[in-house]
Amino acid sequence: MHRRTALSLLALSAGLTLGAQAADNAAWPTHNLRLVVPFPPGGGTDIVARAVGQALSPRLGQAVLVDNKPGASTQIGTEAVVRAAPDGYTLLVSGSTSFTVNPALKPRIGYDPFKDLIPVAMLARAPLVLVVPAQSPFKTLNDLLAAARKQAGAVRYATYGSATAPHLAGILLGLAAQVSLQDIPYKGSAQVTTALMSAEVEATFDTLASAAPHLKSGKLRALATPSRQRIPSLPDVPTLAELKLEDASFEGWYALAAPAHTPPAVIARLSQELSRVMAQPEVQTQFRAQSMEAVFLDSPKLIKQMELEITQFRAAVARAKVTLE
Numbered sequence: 001m002h003r004r005t006a007l008s009l010l011a012l013s014a015g016l017t018l019g020a021q022a023a024d025n026a027a028w029p030t031h032n033l034r035l036v037v038p039f040p041p042g043g044g045t046d047i048v049a050r051a052v053g054q055a056l057s058p059r060l061g062q063a064v065l066v067d068n069k070p071g072a073s074t075q076i077g078t079e080a081v082v083r084a085a086p087d088g089y090t091l092l093v094s095g096s097t098s099f100t101v102n103p104a105l106k107p108r109i110g111y112d113p114f115k116d117l118i119p120v121a122m123l124a125r126a127p128l129v130l131v132v133p134a135q136s137p138f139k140t141l142n143d144l145l146a147a148a149r150k151q152a153g154a155v156r157y158a159t160y161g162s163a164t165a166p167h168l169a170g171i172l173l174g175l176a177a178q179v180s181l182q183d184i185p186y187k188g189s190a191q192v193t194t195a196l197m198s199a200e201v202e203a204t205f206d207t208l209a210s211a212a213p214h215l216k217s218g219k220l221r222a223l224a225t226p227s228r229q230r231i232p233s234l235p236d237v238p239t240l241a242e243l244k245l246e247d248a249s250f251e252g253w254y255a256l257a258a259p260a261h262t263p264p265a266v267i268a269r270l271s272q273e274l275s276r277v278m279a280q281p282e283v284q285t286q287f288r289a290q291s292m293e294a295v296f297l298d299s300p301k302l303i304k305q306m307e308l309e310i311t312q313f314r315a316a317v318a319r320a321k322v323t324l325e
Helices: 002-027 044-060 072-083 096-105 141-150 165-177 189-197 208-217 264-279 281-289 299-320
Strands: 033-037 064-068 090-095 117-126 128-133 156-159 182-185 203-207 220-224 252-259 293-297
Touching: 033 044, 033 072, 044 064, 044 090, 044 117, 044 208, 044 252, 044 264, 044 281, 072 090, 072 096, 072 117, 072 252, 090 096, 090 117, 096 165, 096 252, 096 299, 117 264, 117 299, 128 165, 128 189, 128 208, 141 165, 141 220, 156 165, 156 189, 165 182, 165 203, 165 299, 189 203, 189 208, 203 208, 208 220, 252 264, 264 281, 264 293, 281 293, 293 299
Parallel strands: 033 064, 033 090, 156 182, 156 203
Antiparallel strands: 090 252, 117 252, 117 293, 128 203, 128 220
């Protein structure tokens, strides 16, 4: 009798707990959300997070705050989300560095993008562009590659850190052109721009969102883009594919993810609202003004792209014989 009573009480308690959790999920969100950005303020990822957060806030009825946690090639911010409570209140907004580049280039990182995160949706595509200072002697990509062939280490290119998208873009270009390019890591786009202006480095692959103001002012010059099509705002800048370096093509993108075990109902609501936000004409216009394309790629499609990219990037790194810790 006592055992049956105890079991009944346990079952009732479990039912009440599940019922409470279901009620919490249905009520989500009841307080502010935090979008963790693993880069410093001002760069492309930060721009995406703030724009999405601003548009998402009225739809959810809660403030959506951006929390910049840069460092360790996005690992600090990404791992902060992995360790967060899986309740839908702490989310990751990052570029492909967190989702495919780090997992492909680094043999040991503190998370698995498929097991420790739920990739919810791709939010934007952002072309990269290979730029040099306006005073650079390199007028074309061929000029830059000729210098690299003439002397190893003659062309240093800035990155956001080892195993970030600009670093990978340089590896792919070096492989395709059969040259050695020396990567120099910095903490973010602002430091990269400063390094370029002060001639600490000769070039960089940067997002167009970050480089556009300096291209417009004439402080930087664009040599090429790894995008598969020419950038509409830079119609005279050739793609690497056009320059017979198709294997160096590389697309930049941004996505949102949640910690593993976040309730399916929360993920479904979040995905639904993001699909509506990214389709808003004002959001589309805002992203175009930042040289980005607002998109919505749902979780299954995003995961498929991640799997394809990781396979591609690992093969490239193996060919380049690059080992990163």
